[in-house]
Amino acid sequence: MSKKIFIDFKRCIACKACEVACEVINGEAKIRVFEFPDLTSVAFNCRHCEKAPCMEVCPVNALSKDDDGAVVLDPLKCIGCLMCAVACPFGVPKLDEANKIMDKCALCAGRRAKGLLPACVSACPTEALKYGDINDVLWAREGKIVANLKSSAKRGKGENALLVL
Amino acid sequence: MAEKLVPVVCAWCSVGCRLYIVNDNGYPKKIEFDYDHPGIPNKGKLCPKGVASFQYLRHPDRLRKPLKRAGERGEGKFVEISWEEAIKEIAQKLKEIKEKYGPEALAFLGTERISVEANYVLQKLARALGTNNVEHPGRFCQSTVFFAKQKILGNPFLTNPFEDITKTKAILIWGYNPAATSPVFFGQYVERAVLDNGAKLIVVDPRKTETAKFADIHLQPYPGTDLAVALAMLNVIIKNELYDKDFIAERVEGFEELAKKVEQYTPQWAEKISGVPAELIEKAAITFATAGKGALLQQMGSTQHANGTLLHMALAALIVICGYVGKEGVMSGAIPGAYNAMGVSMMGVDCDMLPGRVSVEDEEEVKRIEEIWGFKIPRKPGLTYFRIIEAINEGKVKALYIVGVNPAKGAPNSAFVREALKKAEFIVVQDVFPNETAQYADIVLPAAAWYEQEGTIMSFERRVQRSFKAADPPGDAKPDWQIIVEVARALGLGEYFNYSSVDDILREINRTVPILAGATPERLKENIEGCIFPCPDEKTETTRLFLDGFMTPDGKAHLIPVDYEPPGEVPDEEYPFWLTNFTLVGQFRTGVRSFRSKSLEKRWPEPFVMINVSDAAKLGIKTGDLVNVETRRGSLTARAEVTPNIREGVIAMPWHWDFNYLTADVLDKYVEMPELKTAACRISKVEG
Ligand code: SF4
Ligand code: SF4
Ligand code: SF4
Numbered sequence: 054m055s056k057k058i059f060i061d062f063k064r065c066i067a068c069k070a071c072e073v074a075c076e077v078i079n080g081e082a083k084i085r086v087f088e089f090p091d092l093t094s095v096a097f098n099c100r101h102c103e104k105a106p107c108m109e110v111c112p113v114n115a116l117s118k119d120d121d122g123a124v125v126l127d128p129l130k131c132i133g134c135l136m137c138a139v140a141c142p143f144g145v146p147k148l149d150e151a152n153k154i155m156d157k158c159a160l161c162a163g164r165r166a167k168g169l170l171p172a173c174v175s176a177c178p179t180e181a182l183k184y185g186d187i188n189d190v191l192w193a194r195e196g197k198i199v200a201n202l203k204s205s206a207k208r209g210k211g212e213n214a215l216l217v218l
Numbered sequence: 219m220a221e222k223l224v225p226v227v228c229a230w231c232s233v234g235c236r237l238y239i240v241n242d243n244g245y246p247k248k249i250e251f252d253y254d255h256p257g258i259p260n261k262g263k264l265c266p267k268g269v270a271s272f273q274y275l276r277h278p279d280r281l282r283k284p285l286k287r288a289g290e291r292g293e294g295k296f297v298e299i300s301w302e303e304a305i306k307e308i309a310q311k312l313k314e315i316k317e318k319y320g321p322e323a324l325a326f327l328g329t330e331r332i333s334v335e336a337n338y339v340l341q342k343l344a345r346a347l348g349t350n351n352v353e354h355p356g357r358f359c360q361s362t363v364f365f366a367k368q369k370i371l372g373n374p375f376l377t378n379p380f381e382d383i384t385k386t387k388a389i390l391i392w393g394y395n396p397a398a399t400s401p402v403f404f405g406q407y408v409e410r411a412v413l414d415n416g417a418k419l420i421v422v423d424p425r426k427t428e429t430a431k432f433a434d435i436h437l438q439p440y441p442g443t444d445l446a447v448a449l450a451m452l453n454v455i456i457k458n459e460l461y462d463k464d465f466i467a468e469r470v471e472g473f474e475e476l477a478k479k480v481e482q483y484t485p486q487w488a489e490k491i492s493g494v495p496a497e498l499i500e501k502a503a504i505t506f507a508t509a510g511k512g513a514l515l516q517q518m519g520s521t522q523h524a525n526g527t528l529l530h531m532a533l534a535a536l537i538v539i540c541g542y543v544g545k546e547g548v549m550s551g552a553i554p555g556a557y558n559a560m561g562v563s564m565m566g567v568d569c570d571m572l573p574g575r576v577s578v579e580d581e582e583e584v585k586r587i588e589e590i591w592g593f594k595i596p597r598k599p600g601l602t603y604f605r606i607i608e609a610i611n612e613g614k615v616k617a618l619y620i621v622g623v624n625p626a627k628g629a630p631n632s633a634f635v636r637e638a639l640k641k642a643e644f645i646v647v648q649d650v651f652p653n654e655t656a657q658y659a660d661i662v663l664p665a666a667a668w669y670e671q672e673g674t675i676m677s678f679e680r681r682v683q684r685s686f687k688a689a690d691p692p693g694d695a696k697p698d699w700q701i702i703v704e705v706a707r708a709l710g711l712g713e714y715f716n717y718s719s720v721d722d723i724l725r726e727i728n729r730t731v732p733i734l735a736g737a738t739p740e741r742l743k744e745n746i747e748g749c750i751f752p753c754p755d756e757k758t759e760t761t762r763l764f765l766d767g768f769m770t771p772d773g774k775a776h777l778i779p780v781d782y783e784p785p786g787e788v789p790d791e792e793y794p795f796w797l798t799n800f801t802l803v804g805q806f807r808t809g810v811r812s813f814r815s816k817s818l819e820k821r822w823p824e825p826f827v828m829i830n831v832s833d834a835a836k837l838g839i840k841t842g843d844l845v846n847v848e849t850r851r852g853s854l855t856a857r858a859e860v861t862p863n864i865r866e867g868v869i870a871m872p873w874h875w876d877f878n879y880l881t882a883d884v885l886d887k888y889v890e891m892p893e894l895k896t897a898a899c900r901i902s903k904v905e906g
Contacts, residue, residue: 064409066397066428068803073266073817077248077273090861092431175251178263178405 055103055122058160058174059190060096064181067094071173071182075158078172083145083158096182098173099124099145099158107137107146107157115155123160131155223250224688225746227675228260229331229668230267230806232554233403234677235260236746239272239669239688246272246669246689257747259380259679265401266804266818272669273815275689279651281664282693291640294657301694301704304661308619309708311644311660312347315617321348321596325606325615328354328567329622330556332665333673333685335723336698337558337565338573339715340621343702346593346711350578350600351615354567355623356559357603358630359518361889362526363552364563368575370534370776372769375560375680376551377543378513379750379761383407385547388418388509390502392533393444393519393895397428398803399555404429408515418509420502422447423519424798425828425870426863435502438865439492441798441896442523442785447499448532449782450488452480454503455539461507462541469544469767472777476535479779491782493865512542513549518801522894524786524884531778538775544764551763553678556807557668560676564731564751569600574731590730592714602890604629604883611638619646621698622665626654627808627876630892631851631883648701653810665698666691667811672720673699674742676751680760682737683748699723786884786893787850789867793898795833797849797880799873809874825856825877828870829901834860837903844904847871849880849897855904869901 069086075098076082084098105124108116115130116137126146131154137146138155149156161171169175174184183190223238236258238250249272253262260268284304289295299307315323326344328337337354344352356364360374367374383389384407396404411417412432421433422444430436439447455461456477466473485496485503506512514537520529534550542548554560566572572595576583584595601609607629609615618639629635639645639658647659650667670691676682691697699720706715717723721739728735736753749759767773789796804822806812813819827845829837839845841860846853847869856871864870871877873894884893 064405064413066401066404066409066431066803068265068397068401068405068428069821070264070266070269070401072821073269073804074264076817077269090863092426092428092863170251170253175253175262176264176266176269178260178265178402179409180263180405 056184056186057101057122058098058171059183059185061181061183062093062095064179065094065096066179067092068178070176070178071096074172074176078161078164081156083156084173096173097143099160100143101160106140106142110136110140112136119162121160121165123162124157125159125162126155126157128152128154221247224686225252226669226688227557227683227685228264228268229271229557231400232557232559232678233259233400234557234675234679234681234683235264235268235402236683237264237268237271241688244690246275248272255746259406259677259681260402261406263402263406266821267806267812268402270815270817272689273817274811275667275669276692277651277814279814280692280695281650281652281662282695283664284694285662287660291658292636294652296662304663305704305708308646308661308705312617312619312709315643316347319616322351323614323616324349325351325601325609325618327603327606327618327620327623327625328352328562330354330356330554330559330562331622331668332698333558333671333675333720334561334565334727335673335720336621336702337562337567338723338727339699339702339706339717341565341567341573342591342714343706343711345595346706346714347709348596350569350596350598351606352567352600353569353603353606354562355603355628356554356563357890358522358628358892358894360521360552360554360559360563362521362523362886362891363516363530365889366527366530366534367552370531370538370778371543371764373763374552375763376549376553376678377763378546378549380407380679382547382762383513383549384411384415386411386417386509386511386513386549388420388506388512390420390422390506390512390514391429392422392514392516393521394515394517394553395423395427395429395800396515399517399801400553401803418505420506424796424865424868425800435498435505437494437498437502439494440796440865440868442525442893443492444520445525445529445532446483446488446491446782447494448529448536449480449483450485450499451503451506452476452532452536452539453483454485454500455507455536456480458504460504461539465541466539469773470538470775470777472779473539476539476777476779479781483782493867507540511547512537512540514542515549515553517553518555519895522891523896524886524891524893525783526886526891527888528780528783531780535777538777543775544762544766546762557677558675560678560680561674564676564734565727569602573727574733587730590726604885604890604892607635607638610642613641616643617645618642619648620655621648621702624653624655624808624810626658628878630878630881630894632876632879633852634883648698649810650695651810651814653808663701664693664695665701666695670695671697674720674724674737680750681748682734682742682751682753684739684742785896787882787896787898789898793849793900795899795901796868797847797897797899798868798870798895799877800870802872802874805872805874807874812874825872825875826859827856827901828859828861828864830864830866830868831860831862832866834858837901839901839903845901846904847880847899847901849899851882852879854880869899
């Protein structure tokens with residue numbers, strides 16, 4: 054089953070706990086929080102795309118998908134050619150300057166193996182970051198929208214219903 | 219396996235989040251989240267400070283050996299000495315000074331940064347030496363709200379458990395930005411209430427913050443004029459009869475006087491003073507009062523003013539007349555900044571209060587404690603924090619023993635503080651890092667950091683928790699309680715300090731403070747979630763306060779009507795802007811520890827100056843320009859951030875970098891809280 058990190062940017066408070074958690078656990082932050090002047094903030098990490106362009110262009114097959122659907126890099130195969138970095142539409146893979154190979158979010162493979170949540174998700178105080186199966190997360194969100202619509206309709210506030218997602 | 223997980227309570231703010239330190243043969247390797255205890259308030263979550271909280275432990279700057287001053291005071295030149303020498307010298311000097319000038323020439327400063335037990339032994343040492351000159355930085359953070367709520371409700375603490383905020387209908391956040399200062403509390407409780415449960419959020423803050431982003435109503439008064447807004451909200455609620463009549467009839471004294479007093483304070487009047495549109499004040503008052511269940515949260519933005527006590531008397535009246543006390547789904551009370559602020563205050567590290575917040579003038583209670591302690595306690599209140607500094611300057615206080623506080627940087631008008639420190643006869647600084655104050659010390663003692671010692675801590679939810687030893691201290695550093703006990707013994711007070719572990723001390727606290735009798739070492743070790751005080755026995759805890767009455771002698775709330783008073787310093791022609799300060803999510807206080815946490819320092823590296831877009835346009839300032847901010851006390855230079863997120867006429871800066879020398883030493887007349895949150899300033903672009 055494919056599991057992913059979902060980002061609910063409405064809940065994000067730009068606290069960067071996700072960045073610091075990733076750095077503390079993985080040595081380098083592989084998630085970044087982008088802040089805008091109007092106080093909107095978006096935490097952004099690898100999307101672990103279904104059809105991952107990085108995987109497709111890698112000449113030595115250093116990138117592969119694991120059982121949870123995460124795109125992971127095999128450092129022993131990587132030759133640091135930067136093709137994945139060029140292909141990634143989100144600019145995720147970065148060159149590890151010391152080893153001259155690539156480095157990217159592996160959805161905390163080591164933690165998942167131990168049954169733990171990815172570090173950034175574990176930390177996020179607002180639950181702006183959620184980890185789970187796409188269907189479960191979307192169903193839950195849909196269920197919430199319907200519940201809100203129903204309760205708002207009861208209170209005669211149908212037009213405001215979508216505001217409370 | 220050499221790696222083990224040790225459960226600790228986070229070492230920064232007062233939410234009381236739990237986590238594990240991964241201990242690798244005594245070395246603090248990293249953290250792990252605690253998702254094993256569903257009853258803990260953070261439910262596994264941590265903010266960036268919590269996640270990075272182990273990083274400063276092995277910083278090369280850590281104090282590892284006792285030091286003795288070698289050069290001039292303030293120069294920062296020291297030589298290493300042994301523990302024996304250090305303790306002997308301290309005992310000798312304290313004794314000498316006491317004999318020569320009397321016990322009033324000694325003063326002690328405790329801290330929110332050390333355990334309940336360490337603070338308890340510190341204040342006990344002061345009292346055993348015959349002085350009540352013992353204080354902690356809470357005087358500069360929460361004393362106004364503590365005093366006002368204690369007077370009116372009989373108890374200043376948070377009234378309800380965190381969970382109750384998700385059941386409330388309106389949240390009024392006053393001079394507080396929980397999204398940055400208590401992110402886990404904000405994310406797990408406040409945000410949930412607003413986004414998931416439809417609670418209305420009203421924020422009072424001159425800045426548009428991450429918290430205000432979620433607000434339905436955002437009031438932006440000039441700093442220190444928010445008392446006008448509070449009085450006008452009372453005016454609206456009373457004029458429109460939106461108060462809880464039954465509650466007032468049954469449980470409140472002084473309503474008539476309050477009603478009469480606030481008659482003159484209309485929203486139109488408040489608009490002129492605070493700059494907040496009258497309709498907005500009216501809307502906020504009506505929204506809050508008609509919600510049915512409401513929560514009031516406030517912090518340093520409201521407390522650190524010369525009119526802070528007056529404001530909190532007005533705010534206490536606001537929640538009382540709305541009936542937002544003594545039931546489920548409401549919340550209010552003091553929210554201190556640092557992790558053990560509740561604990562240090564409960565332990566009586568106060569010039570006029572003993573453990574259990576008993577007044578030193580309460581004859582009966584003092585006698586009861588004297589019986590447990592075995593020595594006489596002085597009855598006269600000691601000097602408050604700022605008066606201690608003044609007394610050093612005047613040569614009245616000769617010796618200062620400082621544990622984990624940094625007055626040379628954190629106190630108001632800190633340039634004056636530094637001058638005063640130079641004049642002391644003897645200063646001991648006990649800390650984890652050589653901070654600015656340590657430069658003035660005669661003896662510097664290396665203390666173990668929080669994760670390097672076992673101890674008890676109280677969060678702002680009134681939750682008492684045990685934190686365990688998760689790493690070895692570097693060098694010869696020792697737990698704070700142990701150092702203080704050694705000093706006490708060297709002073710010949712050994713019979714009163716007969717402890718060999720923190721558990722011994724906590725057991726004595728259980729006896730000394732009846733409402734903590736049930737927070738025994740055994741209970742806290744078995745229950746990682748801790749317990750919420752008052753807990754008079756091991757089976758009880760009190761999650762909600764005032765269910766049956768207030769903690770005043772007659773069980774009623776006694777409202778204190780107040781008049782408007784302006785803040786201590788307001789802008790004029792020469793200094794036309796209001797200067798205020800704020801806290802960054804990734805830094806803490808004066809940065810002694812957070813500047814030395816790699817991941818935090820990288821992301822929150824330097825101060826900046828927030829200035830409103832239209833003010834900046836008039837002065838020709840652009841984002842990134844170097845600007846000079848000047849008050850009557852001094853000036854500093856930093857980069858400008860031109861932003862719509864601050865109201866016109868106000869300049870704001872994070873205060874972690876040297877800031878407090880800019881503020882005036884005007885004091886609140888009830889508790890001597892200095893006006894740290896506002897000053898008049900001017901700002902100009904630095905040429906070239
Ligand atoms: S899943 Fe793990 S590696 Fe990826 S961004 Fe989050 S913390 Fe970093
Ligand atoms: S931890 Fe969560 S709230 Fe904080 S910046 Fe990251 S996504 Fe946003
Ligand atoms: S919210 Fe406070 S207690 Fe919790 S992790 Fe952050 S600093 Fe620590």
